[in-house]
Amino acid sequence: MHKSNGTCRMVFVFPTLGIAIKIPIIQIRLFFKRLYKILKSDTPSRHIYQEIILKWYNRASIKKLLFQGICENLHEYFFYLFFKKRFPIQPTYFSFFGLCNVVKAGKPISLSEIEFTSWRKKIFDIVGRDIEEDNHNFECPENFTRHGNDLFFLDYGSEKTRNFLLSHGKKFFGFFNDVGA
Numbered sequence: 001m002h003k004s005n006g007t008c009r010m011v012f013v014f015p016t017l018g019i020a021i022k023i024p025i026i027q028i029r030l031f032f033k034r035l036y037k038i039l040k041s042d043t044p045s046r047h048i049y050q051e052i053i054l055k056w057y058n059r060a061s062i063k064k065l066l067f068q069g070i071c072e073n074l075h076e077y078f079f080y081l082f083f084k085k086r087f088p089i090q091p092t093y094f095s096f097f098g099l100c101n102v103v104k105a106g107k108p109i110s111l112s113e114i115e116f117t118s119w120r121k122k123i124f125d126i127v128g129r130d131i132e133e134d135n136h137n138f139e140c141p142e143n144f145t146r147h148g149n150d151l152f153f154l155d156y157g158s159e160k161t162r163n164f165l166l167s168h169g170k171k172f173f174g175f176f177n178d179v180g181a
Contacts, residue, residue: 008069009157013105019093022076022101022157024069031065070098072157077101079162087169088152088177090145106145106154126175127168137161151176 002013013020077095094102143155
C-alpha cells in the first residue's frame with residue numbers, strides 16, 4: 001500500500017488489488033478555530049454570512065475546510081460517468097456519497113527535468129495560456145498515467161480541471177495519445 005496527500009484528499013493505493021481509494025480531508029479542528037474567530041469578532045452578521053457561505057474559494061473558508069474533498073470526490077465520480085467515452089480519464093468505479101471513491105490504480109508517469117521542460121512546452125503549444133487556468137494539474141506529470149501508449153488523467157475532481165478538460169481535453173489528449181509524451 002502507498003499513501004499520498006493532496007490539498008483536500010488522501011489517496012491510498014493498493015497495487016495488488018489494482019485500486020486506489022480517495023478519502024476527503026475534513027479539517028474539523030481548523031473549521032472550529034475559524035468559526036470561533038468569526039463568531040468572536042465584532043463584525044456584523046452580514047460579514048459572518050459572507051465568510052461562511054460566499055467565500056468558497058478562499059483557502060481558509062469554512063466550506064472549503066469541511067466540504068471541498070467530498071465535493072471533488074463526487075464531481076470526479078459523476079464526471080467519469082458522463083465523460084468516460086469522451087476523455088481518457090482514470091476510471092472511478094464507485095463513490096460512497098463523496099466520502100470514499102474507489103478508482104482504478106495507475107502508476108504516475110515520471111519525467112526527468114529535461115523531459116519535464118519538453119512536457120511543459122508541448123502543453124503550452126497545444127493550449128496556450130489557457131493552461132494557466134489549472135497549472136497545478138496539467139504541469140504535473142504525476143497526475144497522469146499510461147495505459148499502453150495512451151495517456152490517462154488521474155485527478156480530475158477540481159472544477160478548474162473539469163472546465164479545462166471540457167474546453168481543451170480532446171485537443172490535449174489527442175496530441176499526447178497520437179504522438180506520445
